[in-house]
Amino acid sequence: MIGLMEPCCEHCTHTVETPCRDYILCRIKGPLCHSSDECAAKFGVAVEETLYGSEGIRVSVGMSTCGLASGAQAVYDSLRGELTLRNLDAKLVKTGCIGSCYAEVIVEVSKKGYPTAIYSDVTPGRVRQILNSYLAGDASGAFALRSKPGKIQGEKAVPLLEELEFFKYQRRRIIKNCGVIDPGSIEEYIIHGGYQALTRVLKGMTPEAVISEVTASGLRGRGGAGFPTGVKWKICSQVPGGVKYVICNADEGDPGAFMNRLTVEGDPHKVLEGLIIAGYATGAHEGYIFVRAEKPMMAEHLETAIGQAKRFGLLGSNILGSGYSFDIKLMLSAGAFVCGEETALIAAIEGKRAMPRQRPPFPATQGLWDKPTTINNVETLAHVPMILSEGAKKYGSVGSEKSKGTKVYCLAGKVERTGAAEVPVGTTIRRLVFDIGGGVASGKKFKAVQIGGPSGGCLPESYLDLPLDYESLQSAGAMMGSGGIVIIDEDTCVVEFAKYFLNFTTAESCGKCSPCRIGLQRMLERITGITEGKGSEGDLADLRDLSEAVAYSSLCALGRTAPNPVLSTMKYFPEEYMAHIEGKTCPSHVCTSLIKGYNVSVDLCRGCGLCVKNCPAGAISLTKPALGGQGKASIDKTKCVRCGQCVNECAFDAIAEEW
Amino acid sequence: MDSPSEATSQKELVDKIYPHFRDYHPVQSALIPILQEVQAEVGYLPTSALTRVSELLELPLSHVYGVVTFYHQFRLRPKGRHMITICRGTACHVQGSLDLFNFINQELGMALPQDTSGDGLFTVQQVRCLGACGLAPVVKIDEMAYGRLDCAKMRRILRTFKGGGEAE
Numbered sequence: 001m002i003g004l005m006e007p008c009c010e011h012c013t014h015t016v017e018t019p020c021r022d023y024i025l026c027r028i029k030g031p032l033c034h035s036s037d038e039c040a041a042k043f044g045v046a047v048e049e050t051l052y053g054s055e056g057i058r059v060s061v062g063m064s065t066c067g068l069a070s071g072a073q074a075v076y077d078s079l080r081g082e083l084t085l086r087n088l089d090a091k092l093v094k095t096g097c098i099g100s101c102y103a104e105v106i107v108e109v110s111k112k113g114y115p116t117a118i119y120s121d122v123t124p125g126r127v128r129q130i131l132n133s134y135l136a137g138d139a140s141g142a143f144a145l146r147s148k149p150g151k152i153q154g155e156k157a158v159p160l161l162e163e164l165e166f167f168k169y170q171r172r173r174i175i176k177n178c179g180v181i182d183p184g185s186i187e188e189y190i191i192h193g194g195y196q197a198l199t200r201v202l203k204g205m206t207p208e209a210v211i212s213e214v215t216a217s218g219l220r221g222r223g224g225a226g227f228p229t230g231v232k233w234k235i236c237s238q239v240p241g242g243v244k245y246v247i248c249n250a251d252e253g254d255p256g257a258f259m260n261r262l263t264v265e266g267d268p269h270k271v272l273e274g275l276i277i278a279g280y281a282t283g284a285h286e287g288y289i290f291v292r293a294e295k296p297m298m299a300e301h302l303e304t305a306i307g308q309a310k311r312f313g314l315l316g317s318n319i320l321g322s323g324y325s326f327d328i329k330l331m332l333s334a335g336a337f338v339c340g341e342e343t344a345l346i347a348a349i350e351g352k353r354a355m356p357r358q359r360p361p362f363p364a365t366q367g368l369w370d371k372p373t374t375i376n377n378v379e380t381l382a383h384v385p386m387i388l389s390e391g392a393k394k395y396g397s398v399g400s401e402k403s404k405g406t407k408v409y410c411l412a413g414k415v416e417r418t419g420a421a422e423v424p425v426g427t428t429i430r431r432l433v434f435d436i437g438g439g440v441a442s443g444k445k446f447k448a449v450q451i452g453g454p455s456g457g458c459l460p461e462s463y464l465d466l467p468l469d470y471e472s473l474q475s476a477g478a479m480m481g482s483g484g485i486v487i488i489d490e491d492t493c494v495v496e497f498a499k500y501f502l503n504f505t506t507a508e509s510c511g512k513c514s515p516c517r518i519g520l521q522r523m524l525e526r527i528t529g530i531t532e533g534k535g536s537e538g539d540l541a542d543l544r545d546l547s548e549a550v551a552y553s554s555l556c557a558l559g560r561t562a563p564n565p566v567l568s569t570m571k572y573f574p575e576e577y578m579a580h581i582e583g584k585t586c587p588s589h590v591c592t593s594l595i596k597g598y599n600v601s602v603d604l605c606r607g608c609g610l611c612v613k614n615c616p617a618g619a620i621s622l623t624k625p626a627l628g629g630q631g632k633a634s635i636d637k638t639k640c641v642r643c644g645q646c647v648n649e650c651a652f653d654a655i656a657e658e659w
Numbered sequence: 660m661d662s663p664s665e666a667t668s669q670k671e672l673v674d675k676i677y678p679h680f681r682d683y684h685p686v687q688s689a690l691i692p693i694l695q696e697v698q699a700e701v702g703y704l705p706t707s708a709l710t711r712v713s714e715l716l717e718l719p720l721s722h723v724y725g726v727v728t729f730y731h732q733f734r735l736r737p738k739g740r741h742m743i744t745i746c747r748g749t750a751c752h753v754q755g756s757l758d759l760f761n762f763i764n765q766e767l768g769m770a771l772p773q774d775t776s777g778d779g780l781f782t783v784q785q786v787r788c789l790g791a792c793g794l795a796p797v798v799k800i801d802e803m804a805y806g807r808l809d810c811a812k813m814r815r816i817l818r819t820f821k822g823g824g825e826a827e
Contacts, residue, residue, distance in 0.1 A: 334732040412792035413749070
């Protein structure tokens with residue numbers, strides 16, 4: 001028996017020093033350099049062992065950040081205990097996330113001959129019962145099955161994974177391994193087709209051919225701006241000079257977006273493979289991955305993956321005997337939203353404050369250390385292996401006219417099914433939010449979707465049939481951004497929501513140019529005034545003027561797009577602004593400064609005194625009724641600071657806000 | 660200001676860390692990784708450590724300070740025993756993370772701009788986004804993340820920490 005990455009016999013000579021170009025293909029189709037049934041069988045066994053252990057059973061737990069926050073570690077420990085008790089040498093694996101955050105903790109069990117069953121909302125207490133029934137041939141109670149061969153009880157009642165509403169409309173291509181493979185195992189990546197694109201590229205393609213393939217695929221940058229990736233590579237490759245760099249931007253800082261985290265935590269080698277190919281195509285021999293410190297698991301998995309790739313000669317000198325050398329350095333971002341801007345990111349890697357500079361010169365000609373530099377987002381790079389292994393034509397068979405392929409969107413906020421979904425570019429908002437996401441949670445009324453984070457816009461119900469592609473979004477006043485979609489319902493005040501984003505962009509403004517530094521501050525003051533009932537129509541005019549000035553004259557995209565949340569909410573929800581300004585009230589009951597006061601229900605109040613004790617302003621007292629009996633709380637409106645503490649503390653729901 | 664003995668040990672720490680970053684060219688680009696390493700060891704960035712970093716990298720102290728204050732990750736004051744990190748991303752905001760933040764401060768008897776509880780047990784920080792948006796609102800205590808929180812759950816979790824034990 002051999003490990004998958006080990007030589008099958010003395011014919012295999014692959015080492016880091018003496019690399020073989022067929023090393024990867026040989027693992028799954030081998031042996032290629034000689035003919036031997038015995039060696040082929042060795043590889044077959046190695047694949048089986050890697051996936052299923054010696055007893056043909058594989059149990060996996062989704063343990064990316066969202067899984068862990070839902071309690072996956074306890075489930076994992078419990079599974080390990082159960083398997084030990086049963087003396088089963090099953091393969092117990094920590095996988096990434098299949099994207100259905102709403103169903104965490106996810107456990108997947110498969111036994112050879114049986115269909116793989118996926119269980120949702122697993123707690124440590126359910127683990128024993130799940131194993132008992134599945135191993136006895138009964139899949140009842142599972143969330144979904146991966147196939148239905150008619151070999152297990154309860155099959156009929158359990159849907160296939162792709163039949164579930166959340167998965168039905170998806171085209172999972174770049175996140176298809178997430179939640180399936182062990183992200184800490186290069187073997188599993190290779191079994192699932194990994195590093196075949198790199199093999200194809202290094203074996204027979206010139207850098208020019210790679211670039212034309214990527215250009216032909218129609219891939220556009222998934223980080224936000226949507227610049228054609230092939231064109232970007234071409235510009236950089238044509239700049240003369242020996243030293244060039246490629247940078248993978250994994251500094252995902254857009255609130256509401258976590259597709260990069262999901263991709264890297266679930267399938268880190270795919271990003272490495274994309275980056276190596278980008279390096280080869282553009283003529284770079286050094287790559288950087290700039291990863292956010294707030295998402296430490298991304299860095300951990302990338303570090304492991306880089307170590308493995310080096311160990312087997314997929315990074316370093318003379319990769320797979322091609323003569324091409326490439327190395328990757330991991331840099332931990334110290335956290336600044338403006339790093340989404342390429343020149344700011346470069347400054348951060350150089351050890352400076354992340355402040356953007358004037359462009360041109362663009363990084364493609366003058367980037368890191370003034371050398372030609374290509375910067376691609378995680379998601380963009382994750383598309384690259386597929387384009388090169390399956391060809392541009394097949395890749396471009398999905399998507400819209402102007403933007404090909406798929407895009408991962410994150411659904412969060414007031415939506416029934418939260419998570420990450422990969423769909424063709426051009427899918428409508430309705431499909432994502434209502435069909436995949438299941439609509440607004442807990443029966444509330446849909447208000448809007450916020451797309452593209454602090455640079456994006458807020459779109460109302462009338463835009464639900466808008467196709468999600470770069471052009472349509474821009475014309476609607478939103479932006480693809482990184483693809484985070486936050487759903488808000490009637491309980492969210494759009495004015496306060498716009499204020500939230502201005503707070504964000506004001507704090508994240510690097511301070512270099514005054515339109516952004518000062519303009520956003522002035523906008524924040526206006527909008528804060530409105531939420532506090534101090535606004536006038538003149539403030540709306542000011543907000544429009546300031547938005548125009550900031551958008552027109554800021555140095556970088558952070559400033560240029562920062563007014564979007566304000567402009568879009570003003571455009572689509574003018575009545576909410578007017579309610580704050582003229583009516584001095586907040587229709588969503590969010591802006592607490594506009595609370596007129598609190599009323600105590602004499603019927604419900606039991607006179608317990610909890611509100612009296614907790615009122616920070618000393619505005620509440622207990623008044624004894626004239627006829628004696630239980631005292632009742634009474635609030636002095638002149639002293640009340642409208643903090644809402646009494647409403648929160650009252651155990652009898654006796655105090656209500658007056659709007 | 661650091662006491663003389665603290666200053667010496669912090670200077671020694673920087674001297675110990677610095678050689679690991681020899682392969683950075685130019686050496687100034689190691690500034691952020693070195694600061695991250697110092698903070699991982701000490702919990703914050705003491706003045707004497709910053710001074711030593713500026714000497715070794717031949718960067719003006721003002722440049723070092725400029726970088727430290729620019730990025731969210733760095734802090735210039737000691738932190739409490741446990742770090743409570745509240746996600747203030749959009750999804751968490753919509754699901755009430757601001758209320759949660761105020762609640763935690765209140766539970767710990769703190770008022771802004773104070774960020775560390777009087778007993779030194781907790782430091783509370785807000786971050787832009789932890790990326791667990793599907794489970795909003797999310798709070799991390801040290802390395803452990805908790806999702807789908809409300810004030811009542813938060814109170815229970817805080818109590819287990821106050822009681823000295825780690826929460827499940």
